[in-house]
Amino acid sequence: QVQLLESGGGLVQPGGSLRLSCAASESAFSGYARGWFRQTPGKEREFVAAITWRYETTNYAAFAKGRFTLSRDIAKNTMYLQMNSLKPEDTAIYYCAARSLGYIYDISVSGAYDYWGQGTQVTVSS
16 A cells, blocks of 8 residues: 655745655555645645656646646655745645556546545645
């Protein structure tokens, strides 16, 4: 059973930056795609960004474009989300996800993923 281990969350002031990491527990695991979603109390989980693991094709939510950058390090089997110009409305629990199965057209939907991390809290506040 693959585990996804998130890190990098914390408290940051508006306009600041954070880099989230998501490491897969098994070095041999790759899968088709990995993504980040976020959730606040009382709201549904929201897509942030996703990347196809082999071809490094990225997909961003509208609010993330220009501020967030997704990347991956195959050697470390780790995905990163660099978040810049953070706003209070970015406050949420951020979850990473992985799709172990093959091709799927839309990697922005939570149903595309079969492995999830425990989440890491991001708080943007002065």
